[in-house]
Amino acid sequence: MWQTIFEKMVSRLIQNGELRVTYPDGRTRSFGPGGALTAAIHIKDKSLFKGLCTHPDLALGEAYMDERLTIENNDIEGLIKLVLRNSYTSVLPPWVQFADRTRFALGRWIQRNTPELARSNVSHHYDLSNDFYRLFLDEDMQYSCAYFTDPAMSLEEAQIAKKNHIAQKLHIEPGMRVLDIGCGWGGMAITLARDYGARVTGVTLSREQLALARERAAEQGLSDVIDFRLIDYREINEPFDRIVSVGMLEHVGLPHYAEYFDKVSDLLSPDGIALIHTIGRSGPPMAESEWITKYIFPGGYVPSLSELAPPIEKSGLWNADLEVLRLHYAMTLRHWLQRFDDNIDKVRETHDDRFIRMWRYYLTVCFLAFEEQKQAVFQFQLTHRRDAVPITRDYLYHDHGPRRQAAE
Known part of the structure; x- marks a missing residue:
């Protein structure tokens, strides 16, 4: 029964391109009109049909991880691109649409990121090991969207450009107190202290990140101007001239947006500036991927602009500027x-093939979300005063490098 339902569902879904399916018994069938976009899969377990019909997003990812479904030439990109370009919700079975609506409705419960759950969720992803992340991040270990002023830039150059672009928006003067919410491995805090003269407090919930951030600050002689803490941002109570948060809002959860922006408002000095950098949707709100939530970012959520505007408005902050970065991520x-x-042999020294398939699937699905779906990065520049920043963007593009040396 489930195989028949699967065939009907795929027949309706693939309206552009072609999907070739090899069944457990070796039989092959093609779906779609054909064209340049093609993919071929081999379903090796007949019990998989039920999952693909009832929870397609979760079942596809899990089946690939477990090799119950293989992709010809291991072309994950080709398969996911074919699926995304044919993602017409109206052709999915009613029970799949109902499940998506239910998960979206339950979002406030799923994303109830209390301080305890937030620590657990962060540890799940960020405490894999610092050595693992070194294998694919830039030298400064920036685990967030870079800023490509030129598509030919190296990853290192684009991450430096991102940090300087944010620093320009923060208008930092030497000696200013800066709070870095979700400081990661400390790269942004080090840049702001070393190159712009700031005194930075960085907060994280990852023990692995905390240890390396402190080590890196000490190596550069910045321990006296950077204070890294293992603490939830909600527990901070001191005032700051500037607040920066890069790639952390995605972990806050929909039920806590008002709490988050109220906290930013409370901690920011009257003439202060905050820069919030987050993945976001340029389309209507929708349920988070079941597979991503289960295996990659438990408690995470990518918000639509319509979900961020109300809590920002209610916080009393001015949205002084909003920039949308589209293909950069x-x-x-x-x-x-x-x-x-390129470093797959080193990854295999500490992780099995299932983990490798999971990680490749994750990275591929994510870059295709930015290329094929309505996903982007938002940079909110928030202030208490309308005149806290210049009234045009000219100041952002006159100088992309550090403007000041660190304060004595």
Whole structure:
């Protein structure tokens, strides 16, 4: 029964390109009108048909990880691109649409990121090991969207450009107190302290990140101007001249947006500036991927602009500027995947093939989300005063490098 339902579903779904399916018994069938976009899969376990019909996103990812489904030439990109370009919700079975609506409705419960759950969720992803992340990130270990002023830039150059672009938006003066919410391995905090003269407090919930961030600050002689803490941002109570948060809002969860922006408002000085950098959707809100939530980012959520505007408005902050970075993250993720593949032998020294398939699937699905779906990166520049920043963007493009040396 489930195989028949699967065939009907795929027949309706593939309206562009072609999907070739080899069944457990060796029989092959093609779906779609054909064309340049093609993919071929081999379903090796007949019990998989039920999962593909009831929870297609989760079942596809799990089956690939477990090799119950293989992809010809291991072309994950080709398969996911074919699926995404044919993602017409209206052709999915009613029970799949109902499940998606239910998961979206339950989002506030799924994303109830209390301090305890937030620590657990962060540890799940970020405490794999620092050595693992070194294999595919840039030298400064920036695990967020880079800024490609030129598509030919190296990953290192684009991440430096990202940090300087954010620093320009923050208008930092030497000696200013800066809070870095979700400081990662410390690269942004080190840049702001070393190159712009700031005194930085960086907060994280990852023990692995904390240890390396402190080590890196000490190596550069910055321990006296950077204070890295293992603490939830909600527990911070001191005032700051500037607040920066890069790639952390995705972990806050929909139920906590008001709490988050209220906290930013409370901690920011009257003439202060905050820069919030987050993945976001340029389309209507939708349920998070079941597979991503289960295996990669538990408690995570990519918000639509319509979900961020109300809590920002209610916080009393001015949205002084909103910049939308579109293909920058796709380019960043492609660099990461290439570096991951280049270092696959080193990855195998500490992780099994199932983990490798999971990680390649994750990176591929993510860069295709930015290339094929309505996903982008938002940079919110928030202030208490309308005149806290210049009234045009000219100041951002006159100088992309550090403007000041560190304060004595």
